[in-house]
Amino acid sequence: MTLPTISSVVLCGGSGTRLWPLSRKSLPKQFAPLLGDKSLLRMTIERLGPITSGDMVCVASEDHRFLVSQTLSDAGWGGKVILEPVARNTAAAMALGALAAQPDDLLLFCPADHHIPDPVAFATMVRQGVPAARDSDAIVTFGVFPSFPSTAYGYIAQGEARPDGAFAVARFIEKPNAQVAQELLLGGQVLWNAGIFLCKAGVLLAALQRHAADIHASCVAAWAQVQADAVGEQLFYRPEPGVFAACRSQSIDYAVMEPYDAVVVLPFHGAWSDVGSWNAVADLASADAQGNRAGGELAYAHHLKASDTYIHASGSRPVVALGTRKLFIIDTPDALLVADAAQAESVKEVVVALQALNAVQALHHRRVARPWGWYDSVDNGPRHQVKRISVKPGASLSLQMHHHRAEHWVVVKGTAEVTVGDQVLIVGENQSTFIPLGQKHRLANPGKVALEIIEVQSGDYLGEDDIVRFEDNYGRK
Numbered sequence: 001m002t003l004p005t006i007s008s009v010v011l012c013g014g015s016g017t018r019l020w021p022l023s024r025k026s027l028p029k030q031f032a033p034l035l036g037d038k039s040l041l042r043m044t045i046e047r048l049g050p051i052t053s054g055d056m057v058c059v060a061s062e063d064h065r066f067l068v069s070q071t072l073s074d075a076g077w078g079g080k081v082i083l084e085p086v087a088r089n090t091a092a093a094m095a096l097g098a099l100a101a102q103p104d105d106l107l108l109f110c111p112a113d114h115h116i117p118d119p120v121a122f123a124t125m126v127r128q129g130v131p132a133a134r135d136s137d138a139i140v141t142f143g144v145f146p147s148f149p150s151t152a153y154g155y156i157a158q159g160e161a162r163p164d165g166a167f168a169v170a171r172f173i174e175k176p177n178a179q180v181a182q183e184l185l186l187g188g189q190v191l192w193n194a195g196i197f198l199c200k201a202g203v204l205l206a207a208l209q210r211h212a213a214d215i216h217a218s219c220v221a222a223w224a225q226v227q228a229d230a231v232g233e234q235l236f237y238r239p240e241p242g243v244f245a246a247c248r249s250q251s252i253d254y255a256v257m258e259p260y261d262a263v264v265v266l267p268f269h270g271a272w273s274d275v276g277s278w279n280a281v282a283d284l285a286s287a288d289a290q291g292n293r294a295g296g297e298l299a300y301a302h303h304l305k306a307s308d309t310y311i312h313a314s315g316s317r318p319v320v321a322l323g324t325r326k327l328f329i330i331d332t333p334d335a336l337l338v339a340d341a342a343q344a345e346s347v348k349e350v351v352v353a354l355q356a357l358n359a360v361q362a363l364h365h366r367r368v369a370r371p372w373g374w375y376d377s378v379d380n381g382p383r384h385q386v387k388r389i390s391v392k393p394g395a396s397l398s399l400q401m402h403h404h405r406a407e408h409w410v411v412v413k414g415t416a417e418v419t420v421g422d423q424v425l426i427v428g429e430n431q432s433t434f435i436p437l438g439q440k441h442r443l444a445n446p447g448k449v450a451l452e453i454i455e456v457q458s459g460d461y462l463g464e465d466d467i468v469r470f471e472d473n474y475g476r477k
Contacts, residue, residue, distance in 0.1 A: 004106050004134055006126070006198075007054030009097035010044055012068055012112040013061060013087055017348040018277045021335035022312065025363040030113040031067045034281060034295070041068070041112040045075040047119045048110060051126050055079055057100060058112075059093045062238075066371035066474065069234045081234065085241035091255035092247050094197075095208055095219035096239060103202030106133060110196050114274050115284060121270035129198045129266050131164040138262045139199040139207065140166060143191025144272045149181035152276055152345065154193040154253070156265050166264040172257060191267055193253070195274070204256070212255040218247035231371075231475050277344040278328045282310035292321070296331075308341065333376075334366040371474040372397055373450070385462045389443070391416075391451040396444035398472035405459030405466065407435040409443070414451035417444040440470065 016029030023029035030041045038046075045056065056079035060068045068081050082096050094109050101107060108126060116122050129140040143156045154175055159168030172193065176184060184190045197204075208216040222239035229236055257263050273280050285293040291308040294301035297315030306321040312330045313319045319331045328344065330337040339347065354362035367376040372395040379386040391397070391414075399419065409418065410432040418425045418433050419442040426446075427433050435441045437459065445451035469476060 004130065005054040006051055006106050006108055006130075007057060007101060008048040008052040009057045009059065009094065009107050009109045010041070010048070010112050011090060011093050011097075011109060012041060012058050012064065013084065013090075013093055014111070014113060016113065016276075017351045018345065019275075019281065020347055020351050021330055021332045021337050021361065024361075024365055026063070026368065027067075027365050028064075028113075029275060030111075031064065031071070031369075034275060035115060035284060039071060040115065040275060041071050042075055044110060044112050044114065045072065045077055047116060047122055048108070049075070049077065050119065051108070051123045054105065055101070057082060057097055059084065059097055061087065065236055067369055069231070069236075070371075072234070078233065080237060082237045082239070084244065085239065086245050087249070088244065088247045089249045090195075090252040091208065091212060091215050091250045092219055092244070094204060094252050095216060096223065098201040098204045099219060099223040100237065101201040103200065103205075105201045106130070106198065107201050107204070108196070108198050111274070114194070114196075114272065116270065116272050118270045121268070125266060125268045125270070126198060128165055132162065132166045132264050132266075133198045133200065133203075135164075136262065137200075137203050137206075138166075138264050139197055139203060139257070139260060141169070141257065141263060141265050142194050142196045142198075142268050143265045144194050144268050144270075146185055146190065146192050149178065149185045150192065151175060151178055151181050152280075153274070155184055155190045156193050158189045158191065158265060158267075162264060166266050169257075169263045169265050172253060191265065192272070194268065194272060195253075197252070207256045207260045211259045212248075212250065215248055215250065215255060218243060222247070229475055231473075236475075278310065278312075278330065278339070278347065279341060279344040281312070282328070282341075285310070310341075332365070335361045370397075371395075375455075380462070383458060383460065383462075385457040387455040387457070389453050389455055391443060391445040391453075393445055393448050393450065396473060397442060398467075398469040398474075398476065399440060399442045400467050400469050401438060401440045402459070402466050403438065403468070404461035405457045406437045407441075408456040408458075409433050409435065410454045410456075412452050412454060414445060414449050415447045416451055416453060417446045418442070419444075442471075 015025050016023035019029045031039050056077045058068045059082045062083045132138045133140045155173040157170040159170035222244035225240035227238045282293050287293050292303040293310045295312045297313045300313035300318050301311035302320045304322045306324045308326045309321045309324045310328050311319050314332050316333050326341040328339045351362050373390040373392045376388040411427050416427040
């Protein structure tokens with residue numbers, strides 16, 4: 001029998017604060033190369049590819065639109081990118097995904113930040129859920145057989161078996177304490193809640209209208225005024241910001257899954273992790289004889305007389321653990337975390353504390369991705385800032401000007417095409433140019449290799465909001 005068309009809806013929201021300092025608001029864990037050289041989002045798209053015969057839809061923040069677009073392109077997919085003006089949790093995000101489809105379309109909703117190493121087992125699981133989702137008003141969820149009494153995951157209690165191979169859901173259980181988690185594991189018939197769902201678009205919207213009518217109404221109204229714009233070959237869809245901002249924030253579990261009477265579950269026998277803490281990240285790395293593990297740039301991570309210590313090295317300097325026991329050492333160019341492994345769930349409290357101190361490292365990385373490439377703020381002071389800038393071949397920054405700063409550019413790799421006022425200059429390696437304050441200018445890479453420059457800014461205000469754009473290839477204002 002021919003399988004029906006399945007469209008995948010990838011939920012790209014979430015800040016991943018428990019994986020600070022690698023995961024931050026400007027670059028959450030789903031976009032970071034936590035495991036090897038691919039991001040979790042890239043691995044999710046590649047895992048969904050073989051079972052996606054319809055659209056590939058990503059629901060993401062406006063701030064991350066180009067990260068999502070680039071990842072789709074790198075994975076060989078087009079697709080729709082729905083941009084949430086503000087974060088309103090999974091109920092609203094899934095509603096937008098369903099509104100972008102036809103009522104009878106079969107949708108597979110997946111978080112962007114999970115690690116499932118066996119894509120064949122995953123595809124088999126999804127296909128097993130098709131009959132229940134296609135032939136009834138059921139919402140199919142997938143549960144993972146628990147391997148230890150976790151307090152970080154919610155649980156699903158299985159009910160009676162169904163003819164289609166799924167099980168009724170007896171109840172959902174929120175994240176338990178250690179004692180309850182142990183009792184659940186010993187009692188059997190429970191699964192970890194993986195947060196993956198398969199259902200018809202119309203079924204999800206009807207369930208939302210029934211159990212969370214206000215969320216449904218807000219999303220329908222915002223989608224009725226959706227704006228679509230294209231940047232290159234990528235289409236972005238923007239629900240009406242004011243209407244969507246008024247939507248109540250709630251997870252799909254509370255809004256629909258717990259009260260809905262037609263949720264069924266299929267057990268998943270493969271490996272799965274939501275990569276929700278440094279403990280989870282460490283568990284995915286191989287251990288030496290002393291239980292030490294490493295991630296990131298492995299050549300920079302060194303264990304001496306240490307045990308049960310995880311190092312994530314950024315590659316900017318050697319990181320050495322000497323005689324340590326049960327520690328996490330997470331190194332980035334601008335922040336360092338050293339934590340007792342037992343405190344992995346408390347890392348999010350560090351982010352809150354740093355925000356209270358107005359520390360920029362709580363939310364932002366030193367290196368910032370842009371649609372044309374990236375920049376790295378390597379030094380700054382009261383009236384100066386030094387950036388390393390990389391521009392992709394064929395890409396260009398916006399035609400812009402600044403009210404408060406002048407800039408000096410030195411080309412260290414490649415060839416730059418520099419527009420300054422009415423002049424267009426070609427600047428090669430080891431050459432430089434000066435951009436006076438208030439002068440219209442643009443940096444472009446006409447070559448076939450990445451362009452790298454050092455930018456020295458000077459002025460009385462050096463914030464990123466001192467940019468007046470006149471032209472931009474990426475639809476930014």
